[in-house]
Amino acid sequence: MRIVVLLGPPGAGKGTQAAGLAADLGLAHVATGDLFRANVAAGTELGRLARRYMERGELVPDDVTLAMLLGRLAEPDATAGAVLDGFPRTRAQAEALDRALAERGERVEAALLIEVPEDVLVARLADRWICEAAGHIYSRAARPPRVDGRCDVDGSPLVQRADDRPETVRARLAQQLGPLADVVAHYERAGILRRIDGTGSIEAVGAALRAALGMPARSSAAWPSARPAAASGRSP
């Protein structure tokens, strides 16, 4: 099982990059934020619990998150492995992932940190639009849809994520950058951390991520055909 971890603060571009990277590697794209949002949208018990934390910009407790992640990795499309987007988010999650992989004689292959300064993150999150059907990600500045307000892939309406309200963005940054630094330190100690400049174009960041994994550059940043999770958000 190949596990590649994509790290970065909120708005760094993990989701924008992860699906295409996973498709190129022949791995599943597993995004814990997408899984939580799908549960919120479906009104499951997990979704009701996760929502309480997400709307405050806090991390969902480790035990709940880990159980969901390991369940997802046990699904058939993840047999070959996965690109993890938004997991691990705490040192405890990173250590639990290491233990789960070690039980199978495996380990995280690489941890790629997308670095973007805070003022750029805030601007990006204010301008993020996602499609209601599948969470495809747009930005008026960097990746506008072909038809205003509609997803290029499935035509569904573009909405803003509930946690992209300015006050929640501030809370996410305040509460999540510390734990991210712990995860970064964890992979630095393991000698598998690679730092990627996330301030370039979407294509440039994609090329840098692929270069860090020793992969050939990608000719276009086309959407992969499918994303696993539903999205929820408020209408524009």
Ligand code: AP5
């Ligand atoms: P999650 O959904 O993972 O949110 P996040 O980590 O805050 O990251 P984002 O999805 O906001 O940003 P991104 O890096 O994916 O950026 P994107 O590609 O969209 O988690 C949500 C919540 O769930 C958490 O707050 C927490 O409550 C909970 N949670 C999730 N995982 C958890 C875990 N493991 N443990 C505990 N709790 C957990 O890009 C952003 C915008 O920028 C887009 O508009 C995009 O078009 C644009 N953009 C991207 N790249 C570029 C570029 N190079 N140039 C210009 N614009 C760009």
Ligand code: MG
């Ligand atoms: Mg994301």
